[in-house]
Amino acid sequence: MLKSRLRCVVGPCAAGLAVAILVVVQVGCGGSGVSESGTDQIGIDVSSLRVAIENKSGLGLINVKAMIEPAGLQKTGYTALIGRLENAQTRNVSFSDFRTPNGTPFSPRGARVSAVRVTAEDLNGQAHEAVVPWGL
Structure with missing residues (x-):
């Protein structure tokens, strides 16, 4: 009788705990929340020393x-x-x-970064934009 009561209490608690752990892991590993977009027209590659921008338009x-x-x-x-x-x-x-409007240079050691965004327009006047999450 006691074992069946423990199963009724422990079973749902264990399942709830497993779901809670999965949610915490998913939220914690979610990164910056920025998804890659527009890279079919403008390629962006971020390394430890530079950002490479490629025109694919x-x-x-x-x-x-x-x-x-x-x-x-x-x-x-x-x-x-x-x-x-x-x-x-x-x-x-x-x-x-890379600089702020007041002239402060970018330092990868001192800044928290979410993404790199490139905007441009082609010779026909069409706007292009590409975004990649920061991966360093």
Whole structure:
């Protein structure tokens, strides 16, 4: 009789605990919450020293701007102006080229980052945007 009562109490508790653990693990390992998008037209590769930006659009891109987006409470991102990228051209942008509007340089050691975003427009005036999560 006591064993059957324990099964009725312990069984649902164990199942609930297992579900709670799965939820905590899923939320904890969720990363920055930024998903990759737009990389079919603009390729972005982040390494430990630079951000490589590749034009895959088939046309030249103008007004190309890369932004390292901060995570957390910081609102101001770090921006690098690239200008123009020809078709199939790749440009390596050093982390020291990224700056806030007041001129503060980016340091991967001192900043929490959520994503890298690149915006541009092609020669026909169509806007392009690509985002990749920060992977360092």
